[in-house]
Amino acid sequence: MKYLLQRIAFYLFTAWAALTLNFVIPRMIPGDPVKSMISRFQGQMDPDAIESLYVLFGIDKQAGIWDQYVDYWGQLFRGDLGLSFTSFPSPVSEVIGTSVWWTVLLVGITTALSFAIGTGLGVLAGWRRGSWIDGLLPATTFLSSVPYFWLGLVAIALLAGPGSFFPSSGGYEPGLVPAFDQYFIPSAIQHSLLPAFTILISSVSGWILSMRNMMVTVAAEDYITVAHAKGLPERRVALSYAARNALLPNVSGFALSLGFIVGGTLLVEIVFSYPGLGYLLFRAVGAKDYPLMQGIFLVITISVLLANLLADVVYMLLDPRTRKEG
């Protein structure tokens, strides 16, 4: 319990740091990005939006930096992330709200799946060293060196296109209305197959490799020798003794690399024009929609922190040493 509380405190601290970073960055940039933005939207911005922009970017010369900071937090707690320029005058929170679920489902499911498959193959590769799986390692090295988005491009070129089962872009058939019904759900799944496959292919090799290396390391531990000396069945030694212990560092590695992975997967959405956060971020960058970009960064950071917390809970369940009594 103490362990979990420590972790929660850490994530709260990190969230605070990330949000503060979000506050500081625009204020450190030389030049005045806001002025150019306001001039671009000349006549379309109501005074409210301009004021919230001022607060967000700290160009509000009247207020001191501390007052700005307090205002910024006040806005965040009201869920007010400002107004989006691209879909003016929708609030940023609303724009993000419609796309966040696409990302959570696509990235969440594929990342979990990739970790599970990669870990499984890594167990095999590490336990049976010198078997055919070791021969796959160079290929997986190559695949993990390919940028996710490029693999997406290749997948579209090879597999998608007119007449193909795999649609090349979008999250669902144009014309359908998002709803939980028998038309929309299958279409959404069909559209997510290729992006999911792309993410899976490029991320799985990392897990195979790290689990293999952990298995090799753990296989030299004394308790593995003891397990062999006890004459336990091979399966039990491999799974219950070796893999069970090798999994621990892999789970904490999973938590630590979530930030990296999510960054990569967002790009796959861009290639597939998938209506998630990544594609939204891409469009926001293209339109210089700063409020939206910052909002997306906040949402992604918070989601990653939550996923990390989840991974910590799993780790706690797996490792009795963290569950100290008292």
Added chain:
Amino acid sequence: MTIPTSSIDQVIPGEGAMAQPDTAPAAKAKRQRLRFVANGKAATGLIMLAIYCVLAIIGPWIAPYDPDARSNDLLAPPSAAHWFGTTHLGQDVLSQILVGTRGVMLVGLTAGLVATVLSVLIGVTAGFLGGAFDEALSALSNVFLVIPALPLIIIVASSFTTAGDVVVALTIGFTSWAWGARVLRAQTLSLRRRDYVEASRATGESTWRIILFEILPNLTAIIASGFVGTVIFAVMSEITLAFIGISSISSWNWGTILFWAQSQQALAQGAWWWFVPAGLAIALLGTALSLINFGIDEFVSPRLRSSGKSKVKTASGQTVRMRVGFTPVLASRPVRATQVARSYPAAPVSNGKVNGAHVAPRKEEVK
């Protein structure tokens, strides 16, 4: 986007119960150094990296065309005149790749260098000084580790009105040092407790002298591995930034090529040559760097090395895999005449226990 695959932080070689016989340390060190270069993976990676470096230097001179020059061959597939085909404006893709190599390598190496220096400063200081310093610096690096790096880089880089190579390199460098710092801190902590460090502390050597001469030399492999890992990440991030149009599109790099390919619907027009070469160039560079890192990993923890011979022929003529738990029996020693009578057969197994009730079927003794 790439998962840091280095396992060095997890593999801190321990003395197992079955520590293998030691050799004279001097000879061993020399052999090991040679072995790193002789390591197939590391050597392949180094050669590939060297080719990239050469291309980065001479690329703009050997490029057959000006990468910006338009021609009348619009969207032409690969041919003798244009090995990698042309873009929608008739620009030569090969020239763009060659000219772009310099930017990619420069940004990658600069960012890697910045991040490595930061990670050494923060990681080693935290690990060596300990106490409140350690707490604060570890918290800092954990924060940077957990915050998704790529979105952060995008936010920062896009805040600049024009993001040139320098801005991109520095942004990546300042946001991606945390992993290395974490690994270095762990290793420094363990080094700090070694006898020779304690000894030099006891003799009153200054902290910085100890760090420079006792600690750092032992971290070389890990620092190198961290550098290579950061370069991989930096190259990927840089190309990503160019691909989504954040860095200035006036200078060429592979991401810029992909940006144009994507925005000009190269896919829909079937112009595969527009994006395939750039992707392969990235992938091969990434592979080269990963191979170097595998080499370092195996150099640091020999257990990971796939031994040259993993299969042996046993006494019974079978070929078995060398594995933990079942040491192969190569051959029984030729038995002398007096011992023949006392050579015993292997016992049959009945239901899980050898000789179920400790009784084996009686076999005729050879006298």
Added chain:
Amino acid sequence: MTGQPVLEIRNLDVDYGLGDQAVHAVREVNLTLHRGEVLGLAGESGSGKSTLAYGLTRLLPPPGVISGGEVIYHPPGGEPYDVLGLSDRELRAFRWAETAIVFQGAMNSLNPVHKISTQLTDVIKAHQPNLSAAARTARAREMLRLVGISPDRMESYPHQLSGGMRQRVMIGMALALEPQVVIMDEPTTALDVVMQRQILGQLIELRERLGFSVIFITHDLSLLVEFSDRIAIMYGGRIVEEAPAETLYRDPMHPYSQGLLGSFPALRGPRRELAGIPGSPPDLRAMPTGCSFHPRCPKAFEPCPARLPILGQPDAPTGGGRTVACWLHPARVPVG
């Protein structure tokens, strides 16, 4: 009880690596363990004593290979067989049921993620699949009680136990299937002296009750003198002297044994001069010619660097029931 052999090691050779690069860690070792006996195996680190123990059970990790020899096991009332000739399945059944091992690293011998109960019962389950879960648990509790640990500790994880308790758990686990042979590899090195003697004393007592034999490996010759019946001294992968504990203590013949005995204070009897052995153990990659101890031997003379002395019964008045490999005491009856 004693007298009958239970485990015979014959001409065992164990290498690290293959072909020309092989390092010969154990050479032509002949050793017989008798029923009910405690056989001590002593030597400096790198002398091959642990390699020998792992080799004879085929637990040596790669690149270890057994390059020759036999390990003959005599089951009570059954026909002897070669352990090295067993198939993997047979070997798995043989392990722990006939020969159990208590390992060096008490701290790392238990799987950190499983409860003590799981680790005690899984071995029973693997070897006696017909036993009910309740019977297995009862057996496990009984084993803990046997080694002086409260059965309440069944549900503990290894990190919740002290080092001494973990080592007791390991000993209890080793006895769970009532094996004929228990190999103890530096079982108490990580413990303090009081705990060491307590645990060893308990083990000897259990041996008298349960009647198993022990191969006790340690670098601490004083422990062996106290707790074992016979002692074999290893140097450079070979056995250089073997004798009853009392004989070896009073009258060591090999200069190396004398050196080892001289490096710790006498337990009983008159005080002796404490003296270490000069030099360091030999590099297994480049073994000295002849007797591998000759570069460090204070009594080396002209045959030592040239020819390898064979282990055999020395031609001396006190030579009965013992063997030595030394040119000072040329063998009358070679072993093997």
